[in-house]
Amino acid sequence: MRLEQLAYLVAVQESKSISLAAERAHISQPALSSALSKLEDELGVVLLTRTNSGAHLTEIAELIILKAKEVLNIIDDIKSIAQGNSVELNGNISAAADPGVNITIMPDILTTFKRNHPKVNTLLKVGESNNILQDVRTGKANFGIILDTEEFCQSKDINCKKLFSDKFVIITGANSKINLESIPLKQALDLPILLYNTEYITNCGVSSLLRKFGEINVSYRVDNLEMMEKILSQGESIAFVPQFMADEFLKANKIKKILIKDADLEVSVILIWSNRHHLSLAEKEFIRAIKKTCSQRTAL
Structure with missing residues (x-):
């Protein structure tokens, strides 16, 4: 049994694909399959069941992988100790x-x-x-x-x-009509809201949090921070972001921060x-x- 055989088996589990596992291991797919076949022969068990839909790990393979990861972690620790900085x-x-x-x-x-x-x-x-x-x-x-x-x-x-840890605050355009340092959450939820989202879905982490406090008025969903800043700078919408992110936006002087008066939205x-x-x-x-x-x- 060789360490690379264990590493290949772990890679198949993580990638859920022999071809992808081979690509990540920087070897050919036939070479990886051959290594796993030899491991099966040595152990006397079936590790992969091959069907028309692809290869699937057997139950015994999953158990072996748990131990294989322990072995690989120990090897990494040994290398780290031996080589130091x-x-x-x-x-x-x-x-x-x-x-x-x-x-x-x-x-x-x-x-x-x-x-x-x-x-x-x-x-x-x-x-x-x-x-x-x-x-x-x-x-x-x-x-x-x-x-x-x-x-x-x-x-x-x-x-x-x-x-x-941090907390959510509101950001909007520097020239927004909202001339307050803080506003109640309910009032904020009634304003046009911009959400950052990178998929074609209606739900995201921020919207899930906000919906616990009532209906939200979503006007925009964007997947680009530059577009987000440009839309917000018009002053007609707001966004809920962590404070550390808001402070970064404030550096451009196009955005201002508004605190949430009656709710502590920790994150x-x-x-x-x-x-x-x-x-x-x-x-x-x-x-x-x-x-x-x-x-x-x-x-x-």
Whole structure:
């Protein structure tokens, strides 16, 4: 039994596809299939059932994968101890981040991480929190940084780490007719609302939260922060965003912030990854960089 055989088996589980697992492992599909067939022969069990609809992991394979992940994690720890700070990481990282996190936190993380680990390639997708949650579930993203939404609270098989807490505020155009520093939530819900959403759906994390307090007047749904800023700057609509995101918008002097007078809409920013995904050394180091940056932020 070789370690790469265990890694291939874990990759099939995470990718839910032999071809995708082979692509991520940077080997041909026949080579990966051959490696798993040899593992089946050695163990004397069937790991994959092959049908017209594709290959499916057997029940015994799922049990073996649990132990395989433990083994691979131990190997990573041994490599980390042996190589210390001299380890030269490589590989690819697929991550996804909420737009507020993307424009405030991720630039420093990405540039610092790339400077320290130039051989690691990072692909970052920006999306609405519920959409990112779905990407992590399906393996499109290895991990994500999202707002703690209602849909996340109902999710299973997802690991999470709280990064920091914040609260929702309202943003609108600097020349908006709303000349108040704070307004009641009920009054705000009656105003035209802009939602950031990256899919053709009517529900998202923010709208789910707001609907707990009554009907909402949604006038726009956009998937682009530049468009969001342009629409809001007209002063005819509002958006509910975390305060750290609002403070970033305020720098352009086109947007102003309004507090919610009678409700404390708390929100947590969390790091999530599937418990079906085996984190590589590069991903573990990237997560450490995220945690470090966020801890420094909360200390300010």
